[in-house]
Amino acid sequence: MSPLLRPTLLALCLGLCLSPTLHAEETPAAEQPASDSAAAKDAEGGEDKSTDKPAEVPRVPLDERTSAEAGALERQLPQTEQQQLQAGDERFLALWKPANAAEATGVVILVPGADETADWPSVIGPLRTKLTNAGWSTLSLTLPDSPAAPLPTAILPQPIVVAPPVDTSAAASQEQDPASADKPAADAAAAPVAEPAPAAPPVDPAVRVFARIEAGIAYAEQQGAQSIVLLGHGDGAYWAALFLAEKKPTQVENLLTVAAHLPAGQQPPLEELIPGLKLATGDFFYKDQASDRSDAVKRLQASKRLAHPSYVQVALKALPGNNDAEQEQLYRRIRGWLDKQLPAKK
Template identity: 45%
Template sequence: MATSSNAETGSSTADAGGAPASASLQRAPLRSRSDIMTSDLLRQLPDKEFISLKAGTDDFAALWRPANVGEPRGVIILLPGEGESADWPRGIGPLRRGLPDHGWHTLSLSLPDWPGPALPAVANTSEGAAEPPVEDPAAETEQFAENPVPSEAGYLPEETAAIPSELVSDDTKTEETVAPAAPHADQITERIEAALAFACSKQPAAIVFLGQGTGGYWAARYLQQRAPGDVRQLVVVRPRQPEGQDEPLEQLIPALKLATGDFYYKHGRGDLAAARERLNASRRMQHPAYRQVGLPKPTGDRHADQKQLVRRVRGWLAG
């Protein structure tokens, strides 16, 4: 009896503070930010809009919308910026939903997370939620240029992906060792290649890359390195150079000798200066088909502002 009691006591002690029990209670590794946003989109959007693509050994989700015309003009592959989902409510989402009405298939990607410190979490959203007070709309826009993960309170659930706050909680850290992944740039290249292969399988009349924020940089970088003959046009919306990339954006985009639409906002000092550098570089390189399109200051009516962006992009594609 004593032996049995001692054994039970020892077992309880091990469970309470021993290494085996501690190991069994270790938390699982965090899911990536992009995986969490994709899961949110899976709950919000119809299943028919999702396709699964393979990049190297990994599967990832993309959003596909066929053109709403009998004779489609081609496929537009959309690359969101850092911290943005494949249906981001500013730019990417409205473009992927609006351009099919003007003859374009759209394929919107999710890109892998930047392997640096976690970005701030975005509060969960619901219909009717009040937007946080903004003292100066211009200052808010300038902040968005530096931080592509704004609070989207007030956006409809089907228009934005919620990012749980526990994504950046200190309590969710794990001590487990994770096998090193492929370099971030290589992961993005693999995803673009998978998207391009899918687009080519549709035998489109034309393929266009459209990148927003840092997505514009990655689109231009891929075109520079791989020079795929199937891609005839590049659209960049408020392009931004990712952290850790040495090649200047103002040199990368104008060096591409294919039709390029460069969309920027006229009212932001940083946007204007960067756009001027890209324009001057295109002139020095004698780019044959580089055109900048200045967008006016947002009105505060997000639906009207996004419709205007879709209209401007559609107009450039038609021209």
């Protein structure tokens, strides 16, 4: 064999020996894209699953605090005292106690103060029980939660706006090509402007309160009440007086107020509202409390200016630390006014 052919023959033999190995190594490489594509698909599928947002759960409104406390009263008090009255589209708890007499003089409807229950330990609870011994049936209402006082409007500092520098080159190009300068303005004019959503109208608390007082009056009439007296405590005195001023129910001719208080954000003031009713009114206040005393003076002066025929103020003495004596004092004063205005039948 020629010496020149030996290197060529040697290279040919090496090529034939290495070709199976190269083929075996290239086969997995060819299969690699398929496996990679499958893995990529799995990854894409997993990414899609992770980006799926869970369905939003509708938010359930919380129960009012007075409703929760009314539920507690339902578990504590006898079923015979509990009445579920209908006021518009809602039901509420009222506590009924018949008079301890052969024939009741009438019904006293008790309107609690702000966030008080129908059996509140001050004023409402003691009177609803004690007045039954004086020949009066009582019906104590549950009012909605008192509205929160409006927050003051926050005044924020105006942000400082810095004008960007003018690009003279862009201005020059716009002068050369006016069509391109008009295009952004046309696009801005064509873009729809999102209108802000209208604010929800505020709910007037008087609507719900009036509906409950009306339901109480209707229930008293069903019990054959010959006389109906509204008695309000704190904010409840304002709501009772406002109800009489706006609704003017013919069934109610007497009003009792205890420590009357004007709710935040409400009008008119009590010195205009209560004396202006021209109904038989017993205005009970605590003379030891400066705010109650000054407000009572305003109401008394207004009643004199209006020549109110049957407006009576009764001053009470606060007895801190002796709640039983304080509630007994209030009961005796209330009973004295009722006996004088609407004497019990013998």
